[in-house]
Amino acid sequence: MSTDSKISFDLLKIDCEKVALDIEAKLRRIVFKRFRKKGVVVGISGGIDSSCVAALCARALGPERVQGLLMPEGDSTASEESTQLGKLLAERLGVAVITEDITAALEGAGCYRRRDEAVRAVIPEYGSGWKSKIVLPSVVDTDQYRIFSVVAVSPEGKEIKTRLSPAASLGIVAATNFKQRVRKMMEYYHADRLNYVVAGTPNRLEYDQGFFVKGGDGLADLKPIAHLYKSQVYALAEHLGVPQEICCRPPTTDTYSLPQTQEEFYFSLPYDKMDLCLWAKNHDVPAGDVGEALGLTEEQTERVYRDIEGKRRVASYLHAGPVLIEPIEGLG
Amino acid sequence: MRDEDVLKEVREYVIENFLLGDEDEAFSDSESFLESGLIDSTGILEVISFLEETYRIEIADEEMIPDNLDSVERVARFVVSKKAL
Numbered sequence: 093m094s095t096d097s098k099i100s101f102d103l104l105k106i107d108c109e110k111v112a113l114d115i116e117a118k119l120r121r122i123v124f125k126r127f128r129k130k131g132v133v134v135g136i137s138g139g140i141d142s143s144c145v146a147a148l149c150a151r152a153l154g155p156e157r158v159q160g161l162l163m164p165e166g167d168s169t170a171s172e173e174s175t176q177l178g179k180l181l182a183e184r185l186g187v188a189v190i191t192e193d194i195t196a197a198l199e200g201a202g203c204y205r206r207r208d209e210a211v212r213a214v215i216p217e218y219g220s221g222w223k224s225k226i227v228l229p230s231v232v233d234t235d236q237y238r239i240f241s242v243v244a245v246s247p248e249g250k251e252i253k254t255r256l257s258p259a260a261s262l263g264i265v266a267a268t269n270f271k272q273r274v275r276k277m278m279e280y281y282h283a284d285r286l287n288y289v290v291a292g293t294p295n296r297l298e299y300d301q302g303f304f305v306k307g308g309d310g311l312a313d314l315k316p317i318a319h320l321y322k323s324q325v326y327a328l329a330e331h332l333g334v335p336q337e338i339c340c341r342p343p344t345t346d347t348y349s350l351p352q353t354q355e356e357f358y359f360s361l362p363y364d365k366m367d368l369c370l371w372a373k374n375h376d377v378p379a380g381d382v383g384e385a386l387g388l389t390e391e392q393t394e395r396v397y398r399d400i401e402g403k404r405r406v407a408s409y410l411h412a413g414p415v416l417i418e419p420i421e422g423l424g
Numbered sequence: 425m426r427d428e429d430v431l432k433e434v435r436e437y438v439i440e441n442f443l444l445g446d447e448d449e450a451f452s453d454s455e456s457f458l459e460s461g462l463i464d465s466t467g468i469l470e471v472i473s474f475l476e477e478t479y480r481i482e483i484a485d486e487e488m489i490p491d492n493l494d495s496v497e498r499v500a501r502f503v504v505s506k507k508a509l
Contacts, residue, residue: 257469257473261469262466406464406465
């Protein structure tokens with residue numbers, strides 16, 4: 093791309109009605125013609141992405157063909173707020189919603205117990221009443237590898253932060269991934285029962301960078317907003333009448349028992365800056381040019397570019413479907 | 425502790441642990457682990473644990489940077505400098 097062009101957030105502006113109409117036409121074709129199904133199941137988190145997908149599906153297929161699911165669990169730091177926002181959205185869209193508390197399923201699978209055992213490997217006193225999250229160092233401020241540390245807070249408020257061992261790091265992530273996978277299992281239960289498809293809700297940042305669990309939130313029959321940058325999803329959601337309470341809510345992972353931002357867990361910058369960096373990298377904009385628009389130095393932007401590349405390498409496994417040893421004749 | 429001894433040990437560890445003993449998969453001592461896809465950030469954590477246990481050194485968070493750990497050569501140089509302290 094020519095470096096004469098001014099890099100700004102305006103580059104990500106979209107004609108929301110045009111984009112919505114295009115997605116809706118394709119949704120109808122995919123659900124009714126390609127898959128011959130009667131509707132769509134959407135897991136509603138109270139966040140912007142699932143709200144936008146639910147709104148698009150309601151417009152495309154009719155609200156009576158959308159089944160919303162709220163799936164709170166014991167750890168969720170914002171469970172009540174998420175449920176309230178999900179209900180508010182469903183009411184606004186005229187979509188039916190079912191609440192499925194997945195805590196018992198997660199207990200049955202040993203999600204919490206296995207997670208706690210992994211944390212105890214590095215913090216032996218971690219136990220009942222403690223809360224935790226895992227965090228990464230900043231990409232922008234340092235060249236440090238993005239290696240997880242665990243932050244744990246005792247019931248008395250004592251905070252401990254320590255680096256994870258390889259086994260503990262993998263163990264915590266593996267255990268918490270039950271949450272996304274159990275939610276997906278529940279979505280497919282309802283989809284099978286209703287003869288519906290399941291919609292996935294990743295935006296472009298999440299899809300590109302592998303911010304999803306394979307076989308969990310990464311699993312779906314269609315992903316209506318995977319081509320849209322997160323700031324475009326915000327604009328579209330607002331255009332579609334998603335409640336302001338949801339449009340104004342900061343993104344969160346809502347996976348750990350301590351509040352955790354998406355920057356702490358995965359992305360190197362707040363979503364709007366991350367969007368512009370990803371766009372600029374996709375358009376071969378030199379780091380120095382985009383850095384100016386973001387208030388970053390060239391070196392800092394280079395670090396973000398390298399982080400994007402690194403995550404793409406990891407994401408290639410997450411995106412890969414099962415690999416067959418030999419092609420199967422007769423299948424398209 | 426000599427550079428070449430550490431270099432040999434680290435190289436053997438990488439082949440054993442990340443290439444599962446496949447010595448035919450060529451990589452040079454200066455090749456970037458991350459850029460070549462040989463070791464990802466989870467793998468770097470394994471490398472750090474290996475170095476701390478094998479050479480009885482403590483690696484601080486601020487030392488976990490590509491300059492110190494992103495190739496066999498860099499790891500060997502880093503370990504030798506830590507042991508010299």
